[in-house]
Amino acid sequence: MPDWKKIVREQMSSEGSSCDLKEEIIAELAAHLEDGYQNEIARGLGESEASQHVLSAVRWNRLAREIRRVNRKEESMNNRTRALWFPAVVNLFVATILLTLLEKLGVHPRMIHAHMVLNHYAKSHPGDIKYLVPVDRLVDMFNLPWLCTLPLSAALASLLAKRAKAPAALRLLAGLAPSLVWLVVFVAMSLEFELDRWQFPTGFPLEFSYFALSALARIVLPAVPLLLGTLPFLREPDLSRTQTN
């Protein structure tokens, strides 16, 4: 009986696929050929005729191409997960943990400037007090102590992405993940908004300004410390120096 494993290895090697193949796959393909061969023998064919018949039915180039395609699909999925999704999720997780930790430690956001503006506005527009309630919530958004911790989570995310051999663009995306998530949320929200709600109401442009300030607080401001944390990991390694050393 022919050595089916050897045949599979040789044929796949000639199609440039030998190194993609695990020993398990070679064994399985060989077992299939062996079963086909036994089947032909049982039908009354001679040994050489049976093996010829079995082998002539195999399109090795198609088999190699299809297996490569399946492997590539898995590889690219795994690479993308390690290089982008995992670091991005870690970034979001760490940023959230840091926020919770600061709150537990009693480090509350301070935004003296906002309070000054609010006080000034309250004095000059006493009738518009209803607009001040949501504006007051902005004080919580400009969480300066939390913003100061964000370079840490961004640095961790971009380090993880770099270790997964992610290109600089993916490292940047992983580092900016919290801001990008908010960007997606705001784009979705703005698509949901009716156009007339964007019109300035009489007196105080609350709807639009609140939306714009929220976007600033959640997207733009965190992006700055996140970028700071990411920057050291965006540099490509100096290959020439590594080689000469």
Next chain:
Amino acid sequence: MTQRIRSKIARGSGELAILSLLAEQPLYGFEIAKQIGERTGGALTFTLASLYPLLYDMEKRGWVEGRWQANSAGRDRRYYRLTPGGRRQLAPLRAEWRSFFQALDSLAGVSHA
């Protein structure tokens, strides 16, 4: 374009055939191909090049899982069985193909009228 549609149909029908067969019992590659050929009267046939890449793809998607064990002749073969995820895929795939054939059938009825 036609080639792509044909390959998608072949792929989809292959997935349904394999899942349906494995829903009955675990089988190894050669048996899967043999039973599909026999039970469809040769209308559906699997070759080495079409069967295994599809099985590996389905395994990576978590629909089937392969395990080596000895067959009735005492030879080690990789038996595929349906996973719970694969079982969940079966009903929507069947429904999809049923509506596909119904659509074709109604179209053919119109063309013959």
